[in-house]
Structures are given as C-alpha cells and as structure tokens.
Amino acid sequence: MSHPEATRSGATRPKAVLIGPPGSGKSTVGAALAERLGVALRDTDADIEAAAGRPISEIFIDDGEERFREMERAAVRTALAEHDGVLALGGGAVLAAETQELLAGHTVVYLKVGLSEAVKRVGLATARPLLVLNPRSQLRRLLNERLPIYERLGTLHVDTEGRTPEEIAEQIVKEIA
Ligand SMILES: Nc1ncnc2c1ncn2[C@@H]1O[C@H](COP(=O)(O)OP(=O)(O)OP(=O)(O)O)[C@@H](O)[C@H]1O
C-alpha cells in the first residue's frame, strides 16, 4: 500500500538543497548550479519576502526574529515539497529542529567558508539584519553556533574559498550525478 507521505516526498524533490552561513555563496553558487542543471533556482529568503511583501530586514524590525523564523520554517516546508530544481535556504534556516528533520533524505550541499572570507564577502551590507552592527563578531558567533549543524546536515561538503562559483557548481554537478 502506498503511503501518502512516501508518495509526496518521492515525487518532487530538489536536485540539491544549499546550506551554509551568510556569504558562503548559496545564492551565487545556486544560480550557477541551476543554470548547469537546466533547472530553476528557488531561494527561501526570496519566498519569504514575496509572501510578506517586505524585505527581510523590515520583517526583522517590524515583527522580530522569532516571527521571521516561523515564516522561514513554513517557507522551507513548502519549497521542499514543491520544488524540483535547486533550493537555497536562508543561512539560519537549519537552526529549526523541524527543518533539520525535513532535510533527512535530501541531497544537502554545505558550502564552507571561513570567518575572514565570509566577512570580506558580506562586507557592510545592511541587507543582512543579523550582521548590521558588527559583521565580524556576529559572523563569528553564527559560525560557532552553526558549524556543527551544517556539518551534520550536509551530505556533501564543498570548499568555496579561492574558487569561482562556476568551479564550485561544476564540482557539485559531478558529485551529485
Ligand atoms: N566562490 C566565491 N568567491 C568569491 N566571492 C563569492 C563566491 N561566492 C559568492 N561570492 C560573493 O559573496 C557575496 C555573498 O554571496 P551570496 O549572496 O551568494 O551568499 P549567500 O550564502 O546567499 O548569503 P545569505 O545567507 O546572506 O543569503 C556576493 O557578493 C557574491 O558575489
């Protein structure tokens, strides 16, 4: 007898789910990977902004981080069930126990980046609400908290330093083939 959950999860699933800290290149590598695979890139940050009709920085200010994380859990759940291309998750999405469970059985690509390189890449971008005040110390805190989670959830770990997004995408294509 076919179980409805099994049918649903088997029918539509992303080719790859990208995780990693801010600046690891989820959006950039995601675009290069989607192009190579000839599929669409979906980004849960963009889904949340579209649903709320506001940028994430405003959601953080108006509603707080907790409400943002609720919206993020829902966005991840929906995207994992609907999307069959490349899916980039927000940097903190993996903190949610529900999301950690939902990722089991997926091809999860962890994009690795060190603190100094991540700081260089995100620069002083104010679009990242968690990094507004002191990007370096905030990123250090985020990395300390999240590295073990990214490492545990990633079924493929990919170095991103000193390599172009295209080179990284090429490696991922080979490894998930
Ligand atoms: N391999 C790379 N080498 C050099 N720069 C890179 C690389 N990958 C991404 N970048 C640059 O780093 C910055 C951050 O990349 P991107 O926005 O893709 O990260 P992200 O993981 O999606 O971040 P966020 O979690 O904030 O959404 C961008 O300016 C991008 O051009």
Ligand SMILES: O=C(O)C1=C[C@@H](O)[C@@H](O)[C@H](O)C1
């Ligand atoms: O690292 C994080 O917690 C975040 C990363 C971004 O992708 C956004 O989801 C938001 O700015 C929070």
Ligand SMILES: [Mg+2]
């Ligand atoms: Mg991004």
